[in-house]
Amino acid sequence: xxxxxxxxxxxxxxxxxxxxxxxxxxxxxxxxxxxxxxxxxxxxxxxxxxxxxxxxxxxxxxxxxxxxxxxxxxxxxxxxxxxxxxxxxxxxxxxxxxxxxxxxxxxxxxxxxxxxxxxxxxxxxxxxxxxxxxxxxxxxxxxxxxxxxxxxxxxxxxxxxxxxxxxxxxxxxxxxxxxxxxxxxx
Numbered sequence: 001x002x003x004x005x006x007x008x009x010x011x012x013x014x015x016x017x018x019x020x021x022x023x024x025x026x027x028x029x030x031x032x033x034x035x036x037x038x039x040x041x042x043x044x045x046x047x048x049x050x051x052x053x054x055x056x057x058x059x060x061x062x063x064x065x066x067x068x069x070x071x072x073x074x075x076x077x078x079x080x081x082x083x084x085x086x087x088x089x090x091x092x093x094x095x096x097x098x099x100x101x102x103x104x105x106x107x108x109x110x111x112x113x114x115x116x117x118x119x120x121x122x123x124x125x126x127x128x129x130x131x132x133x134x135x136x137x138x139x140x141x142x143x144x145x146x147x148x149x150x151x152x153x154x155x156x157x158x159x160x161x162x163x164x165x166x167x168x169x170x171x172x173x174x175x176x177x178x179x180x181x182x183x184x185x186x
Contacts, residue, residue: 043116044108051075051082057112061120061176069115071108079104089145090114091173113174120176121146137163147173152186 043058052075058068071092074082079100086092092111099107128151129140137152147170155162163186171179 043112052079055108057108057115059112059116059119061116061123064123066119066123067115071111073100073104086111086115087118087144090118110174117170117172117174117176118145121149121170124176125149145173146170149178 043060044055045058046053046055049072052073054070054072056068056070059066069085071084071086072082074080081092081096081100084092090111091114095107095110095114099110125140125142125146128149129136132153135153135155137154139151141150142148149168150166152163152165155164165184165186167182168178169180169182170177
């Protein structure tokens, strides 16, 4: 419609079409930005690679973005994990066997739950050590999965000191909350 009889755009019609094209382009860009923001907020994004697709799982705790982990999936001849940056103690292969071939969303969701819980526990341990170092005696002891934390701390009141030993156990690998806390006087 914009082309005249000789295949050249008519001047008035072209000028009229540019604002519509510009508005459509701006609308598309706005939608892409909103979609990227949505992916950012959900902690999951992905892009196609020559072997399949690479997913980025961003982790957060209490509004603080902490780490990003990557899982590249090869899609041919069948879906399989090609490479990843997931820590060895996360049950990636078990999750893949359970969900990867039937429901990729469920696989990514379960993996995200494990990773977010791990970085949340690690963040809590770091914050405990950083914020309450004046009350801690010695160093905070933790394993690599941060599902066992043990520490000694001191409280004082009325001129007396009360030393305690605490041990926090996280029985649910997808939770940032301890399932058991043992506190004893030392």
